[in-house]
Amino acid sequence: MSTADTLSPDYQRIARAIQFLEANFRRQPSLDEVADAVSLSPFHFQRLFSEWAGISPKRFLQFLTADFLKERLARAGSLAEAAADAGLSAPSRLHDLFVTLEAVTPQEYRSGGAGLRVAYGTHPTPFGPALLAATERGICGLHLLDATRPDEAAALLELRKNWPRADFEPAAERTAPLAAQAFAPTAGQPLHLLVRGTNFQVKVWEALLRVPAGQVVSYQHVARAIGQPRALQAVGSAVGANPVAVLIPCHRVIRKECVLGEYRWGSATKKALIGWEMARAEREAVRQTVPD
Structure with a gap:
């Protein structure tokens, strides 16, 4: 389709x-x-x-100029500092506010998702349609379908490769509320993610969850955050392998030269996501400074 x-x-x-x-x-x-x-x-x-x-x-x-991004990178001395800059007392608070992540066990990783039932559906978002897949334990895939990757069947094939022994079923009525919440988070109702990746990939994805909306970090920031400051290429590969667009915010990682770089779901979509989030963060900051 x-x-x-x-x-x-x-x-x-x-x-x-x-x-x-x-x-x-x-x-x-x-x-x-x-x-x-x-x-x-x-x-x-x-x-x-x-x-x-x-x-x-x-x-x-x-928001997309090199000077502006340079200032934002300078502000993000570490992922912990980036979280504090967003007004959060600790990085773990980000999980409480919006997203929780669970990685499959080593045995489940080897089984390729055997016994899991995966519901999926395609839904409208501010960035075009997206294919969302979820199990009873959480969202396991979110693929943005832009003009360069409009094929739902191809996105579904990628999901099946990541969960080769799971049972997939079309169930848009079940995934629609999750898609809506992904782009309009509700306070006190975090979204749960279930991911299948190597230990290294999961560490990188957990680090990305500590990057607040409206902030950007470099690959060096992420590498230092997971305790492997020289593993830049491996970090880049893990960022690119992110199976859950937006919710695991790999779009917030840019090069230290303030070049936005490539993006799994299209470079235009990466620019749109970064600018859109920065605009929302700016409006929220203004709102908080205006007395009731």
Whole structure:
């Protein structure tokens, strides 16, 4: 089943606009130019982008500049400091607030998911459709389907390779609430993840959970956080193998040169995720400073 026909035209325009803005940043394209690049009037483009991001396209682009990202990397001296910077008393509080992660046992890893029943469904998100898979023990896969990877069948095949002996069943009615919560977390209702990976991969994924929304870290930060500061290539491989998009936030890892780098679900989606989260974090910071 191809989901190409279900890709949100609005998000496709957002992604194209982000790519156009970044490619032409040095000459500061006008709103009219960007709108024309995505086949919209300036009025409709401004409204579309502001409704999606909560801020103007110009402000959004500032979040993706090298200078801004350099300041954010400097702020993240360690993952513990990044968590503290977000107002959390300890990294473990992030798990309490939003996501908990469970890794399968060594025996379960070897069994390839034998005995597990995996429900899956494709659902709309602010970043286009996503295939979400879950067991009774938690979400085991979340794949974003953008314009470069629109095939649900291919995403499902990747999930099956990670859980080769599990029983898969289409059950969108069961996975829809999880997909909704993944992009609009509810206080006091953390999402549970079940992952199948090597010990090293799981350590990296646990470290990523300590990176707050609106913050970025380098591969060096992650390597130091797991006690293996020289294992940069292995960290990069583990980040790229992340089976649960967004919830295990591998998109928040960038190169120390402040280059965003590649992303398993498309470079435009990585830019969109980072900017979208930074915009939400900025609005939340403003809200907290305004007295009731």
